[in-house]
Amino acid sequence: MTEVFIYDHVRTPRGRGKKDGSLHEVPSVRLAAKTLEAIRDRNGLNTETVDDIIMGCVDPVMDSGAVIPKAAAFEAGYSTKAPGMQISRFCASGLDAINFGAGKIAAGSDDIVIAGGVESMSRVGMGMSGGAWYMDPSVNFPAYFMPQGVSADLIATKYGFSRDDVDAYAVESQKRAGKAWEAGYFKNSVIPVKDQNGITILDRDEHMRPTTDMQALASLNASFQMPGEMGGFEAVGIQAHPEIEKINYVHHAGNSSGIVDGAAAVLIGSKAGGQSLGVKPRARIKAFANIGSDPALMLTGPVDVTEKLLARTGMTIADIDLFELNEAFAAVVLRYMQAFDISHDIMNVNGGAIAMGHPLGATGAMILGTVLDELERRDMNTALVTLCIGAGMGTATVIERV
Numbered sequence: 001m002t003e004v005f006i007y008d009h010v011r012t013p014r015g016r017g018k019k020d021g022s023l024h025e026v027p028s029v030r031l032a033a034k035t036l037e038a039i040r041d042r043n044g045l046n047t048e049t050v051d052d053i054i055m056g057c058v059d060p061v062m063d064s065g066a067v068i069p070k071a072a073a074f075e076a077g078y079s080t081k082a083p084g085m086q087i088s089r090f091c092a093s094g095l096d097a098i099n100f101g102a103g104k105i106a107a108g109s110d111d112i113v114i115a116g117g118v119e120s121m122s123r124v125g126m127g128m129s130g131g132a133w134y135m136d137p138s139v140n141f142p143a144y145f146m147p148q149g150v151s152a153d154l155i156a157t158k159y160g161f162s163r164d165d166v167d168a169y170a171v172e173s174q175k176r177a178g179k180a181w182e183a184g185y186f187k188n189s190v191i192p193v194k195d196q197n198g199i200t201i202l203d204r205d206e207h208m209r210p211t212t213d214m215q216a217l218a219s220l221n222a223s224f225q226m227p228g229e230m231g232g233f234e235a236v237g238i239q240a241h242p243e244i245e246k247i248n249y250v251h252h253a254g255n256s257s258g259i260v261d262g263a264a265a266v267l268i269g270s271k272a273g274g275q276s277l278g279v280k281p282r283a284r285i286k287a288f289a290n291i292g293s294d295p296a297l298m299l300t301g302p303v304d305v306t307e308k309l310l311a312r313t314g315m316t317i318a319d320i321d322l323f324e325l326n327e328a329f330a331a332v333v334l335r336y337m338q339a340f341d342i343s344h345d346i347m348n349v350n351g352g353a354i355a356m357g358h359p360l361g362a363t364g365a366m367i368l369g370t371v372l373d374e375l376e377r378r379d380m381n382t383a384l385v386t387l388c389i390g391a392g393m394g395t396a397t398v399i400e401r402v
Helices: 028-043 068-075 093-106 148-159 163-182 214-218 225-229 233-240 271-277 301-313 330-340 363-378
Strands: 005-011 052-056 084-087 112-120 200-202 260-269 283-292 322-325 382-389 393-401
Touching: 005 028, 005 271, 005 363, 028 068, 028 112, 028 260, 052 068, 052 093, 068 084, 084 093, 093 112, 093 260, 093 283, 093 363, 093 393, 112 271, 112 363, 148 225, 148 233, 148 330, 163 214, 163 330, 225 233, 260 271, 260 363, 283 301, 301 330, 301 382, 301 393, 322 330, 322 363, 363 382, 363 393
Parallel strands: 052 084, 052 112, 322 382
Antiparallel strands: 005 260, 005 283, 112 260, 283 393, 382 393
């Protein structure tokens, strides 16, 4: 199989996913186009040589519909020879776009692929694309369907994480993100979003609250108690896990991922593809995997897919220098660290989605870029990137520097 290398990555800043967010007036296609422009310009890319543009987009409707990567390529001034496709595996879509492209390169069908994702959550609300998982009882029942926040609280209850545990994790995420921004850790990867007059709209992640403390979080009410108790979803969780007598509701807006707008793009290719561009590889994609997991717990897929990936590669947890796990909810990361006895010192070292936000289709590509930069900064070798996924799935990728 052909080796697959990572040559570059960029992302937009993450804007608050509300009507008063700085990126609300910027359509998804424009966010995606900004990343394509940056990848082209930074690498002297002849866009006629791009074999595919693959982007995750969880809700590809309205502004985000109609094969948004191809539309973005038009707006970015790419050659008409550059094709595009969008994929969705819920929250892992951006990472799976990279894995999909890597598979094409490994198979020898492509040499240069741009992969990533985009989501404008202020313009296209979460769940706008609908679907049987939400709406069809013939799917709801076997899937133990419930809101993800209730599943996160079920995880916290089952594995013994208190309100203080999840709040303390959230405070640390905010501190780490603030420190990383102040230290300039994102300056080479975050591209400012500008308007048609060249005026900067946003150049920094907008969702962060680095001064957050335990006292501030303690004032927030649990967000998912009402749907759990009044909506009947707690009964669904207990039916799936009868060892649980009652769910302890600990998650709220302050220890859950933020709703934001953003886009990311990663340039990957074969050795020959990189040589044709005259660029040096920064890392190789060593392996990746997907898995289905417990649909009621829903968000423990990163544990299962990591076990699968390590078994397939013959690696152990000790072979991984840094871990990056999307902070959908604090309990997701706490369970992962508990399952593998991983120190927080090597997990999400620059904060995560609790602080900076989670633009669903783009996040996987964003966190892969974050951990690659950190490997280089620390002169380390290997990282594992993973995300939990709605309906009970997991995706993971191992990269190593070259």
